Amino acid sequence: MGRAVQKDDCNFISLSSIHRESRNFVSRIIRDSGVNPSDCYQCGKCSAGCPVAFAMDYMPRQIIRMLQLGMIKEVLSSRTIWLCAGCAACYARCPHNVDLPRLMETLRMEARESGLVAEKKVRIFEDLFLRSVERYGRVFETGLIIGFNIKSGEFLKDVMLGPAMLTRGKISLLPHKIKDGGSVRRIFARARELEGEQR
Amino acid sequence: MSTEALARALGIELTEIPQWNCCGASAAHNTNHLLAQALPARNLALAEAENLDVAVPCAACYSRMKAVREAVRKSDLVRAKVSSVIEMDYHARNDVFSIVEIFAGTSTLQQIEAKVLKPLSGLKVACYYGCLLVRPPELAMDDQEDPQSLDRIIGSLGGTPLTWSGKVSCCGAGHSTTLLPVGFKMIGDILEAAEECGADCIACACPLCLLNLDMRQGDLSKRRKKSFKIPVFYFTELVGFALGISPKVLGFKKHFVDPLPLFKAKNYL
Numbered sequence: 001m002g003r004a005v006q007k008d009d010c011n012f013i014s015l016s017s018i019h020r021e022s023r024n025f026v027s028r029i030i031r032d033s034g035v036n037p038s039d040c041y042q043c044g045k046c047s048a049g050c051p052v053a054f055a056m057d058y059m060p061r062q063i064i065r066m067l068q069l070g071m072i073k074e075v076l077s078s079r080t081i082w083l084c085a086g087c088a089a090c091y092a093r094c095p096h097n098v099d100l101p102r103l104m105e106t107l108r109m110e111a112r113e114s115g116l117v118a119e120k121k122v123r124i125f126e127d128l129f130l131r132s133v134e135r136y137g138r139v140f141e142t143g144l145i146i147g148f149n150i151k152s153g154e155f156l157k158d159v160m161l162g163p164a165m166l167t168r169g170k171i172s173l174l175p176h177k178i179k180d181g182g183s184v185r186r187i188f189a190r191a192r193e194l195e196g197e198q199r
Numbered sequence: 200m201s202t203e204a205l206a207r208a209l210g211i212e213l214t215e216i217p218q219w220n221c222c223g224a225s226a227a228h229n230t231n232h233l234l235a236q237a238l239p240a241r242n243l244a245l246a247e248a249e250n251l252d253v254a255v256p257c258a259a260c261y262s263r264m265k266a267v268r269e270a271v272r273k274s275d276l277v278r279a280k281v282s283s284v285i286e287m288d289y290h291a292r293n294d295v296f297s298i299v300e301i302f303a304g305t306s307t308l309q310q311i312e313a314k315v316l317k318p319l320s321g322l323k324v325a326c327y328y329g330c331l332l333v334r335p336p337e338l339a340m341d342d343q344e345d346p347q348s349l350d351r352i353i354g355s356l357g358g359t360p361l362t363w364s365g366k367v368s369c370c371g372a373g374h375s376t377t378l379l380p381v382g383f384k385m386i387g388d389i390l391e392a393a394e395e396c397g398a399d400c401i402a403c404a405c406p407l408c409l410l411n412l413d414m415r416q417g418d419l420s421k422r423r424k425k426s427f428k429i430p431v432f433y434f435t436e437l438v439g440f441a442l443g444i445s446p447k448v449l450g451f452k453k454h455f456v457d458p459l460p461l462f463k464a465k466n467y468l
């Protein structure tokens with residue numbers, strides 16, 4: 001009784017020190033996404049209407065709050081950034097025009113680079129998808145799904161749908177390659193080169 | 200397939216962009232922003248070189264194309280950068296439309312109405328727009344909460360478009376492949392919403408939405424221990440059918456949920 005609260009009495013977060021460490025990170029996020037986390041006033045409308053909220057570890061609103069507080073590692077290793085389907089329901093409804101899908105996109109790129117990807121399967125799928133586009137100019141679905149099942153360890157997923165899709169003409173066993181004289185391949189090379197330079 | 204058959208019937212001239220490439224969808228914009236702009240820009244530049252506007256049958260491609268067109272229109276820097284990456288000049292002079300916009304234009308609608316041979320009377324249709332045709336607002340082709348273009352098209356065929364809660368819900372796109380339980384819940388909720396409002400079928404305007412809603416019904420029936428059997432159409436199939444094109448030409452056989460029993464029950468066949 002009457003004792004002043006001591007520093008050790010509670011688990012506290014020193015906001016100012018976190019903020020200092022993460023300032024560079026947050027300004028990079030703002031530059032790459034064009035979204036400033038401090039625009040958000042935490043009304044929660046985004047999270048109320050998010051169709052994937054049921055599966056997220058942090059609500060979209062919380063992701064922004066964590067950025068405001070500089071909790072980088074928690075944000076980058078969250079499942080939420082990979083679960084976001086980019087549907088933009090939040091952005092369309094946000095009273096402050098916070099472009100959350102764009103922010104999530106940028107956070108996924110950061111998570112890839114820092115090796116903190118919580119949903120490896122999404123990353124594997126995206127890598128294979130792009131490799132297919134790079135190689136053939138279009139997506140070769142059969143190769144994509146087989147490659148994905150092997151890399152994600154779900155060998156038999158959707159096997160039953162494969163034959164059904166083949167007979168319905170929705171996929172083919174051989175890749176269609178476009179005759180573009182390698183221009184799509186060169187687009188990949190240059191985009192990598194230029195985006196790499198920017199960082 | 201149904202779009203081509205139909206455009207012919209309506210005298211709309213469609214040309215396929217020679218050697219088009221995939222827009223990279225979300226895989227590209229989660230990986231490399233410039234790549235996400237350059238892939239759709241190449242297709243647009245190919246069309247621009249032929250003085251053609253682009254009509255897009257997929258919601259994601261539509262969104263990606265319109266986004267890069269806007270970015271190029273707004274900034275010379277982006278234009279220069281994109282043009283150099285795709286090794287082609289791209290000025291964003293041509294327009295980008297979703298196929299829905301082409302069909303929902305007033306004069307096309309009148310033309311359709313005049314040509315209907317088999318009115319879809321008594322057919323209750325849940326029109327499904329999903330996300331990327333109506334969001335984000337700056338790229339949208341219609342109202343973001345209660346779009347009407349597909350509804351108008353169905354109306355012109357004599358069908359009854361329904362007011363329902365799933366109109367602009369998200370189907371989860373690739374989640375049904377990568378994050379199964381999440382994707383399946385999203386798809387299941389949309390199908391249930393359609394059933395609850397008494398829909399006979401769903402009409403959509405994106406091949407990925409179509410595939411998600413149609414192909415996953417078998418699996419979902421097991422997961423939710425109830426039987427889902429609601430036919431899902433790419434909207435041009437319904438227009439084509441009403442205009443007298445045969446189900447065979449329209450590719451009804453390719454559906455996972457066979458729509459023919461429904462059409463027989465309604466005495467359309």
Ligand code: SF4
Pocket residue numbers: 039040041042043044045046047061064090093094095096097098100
């Ligand atoms: S709706 Fe906008 S302002 Fe409100 S919490 Fe979400 S991001 Fe922040």
Ligand code: SF4
Pocket residue numbers: 046049050051052053060083084085086087088089090091100101104
């Ligand atoms: S864009 Fe992402 S965060 Fe926003 S509502 Fe859609 S799924 Fe949720």
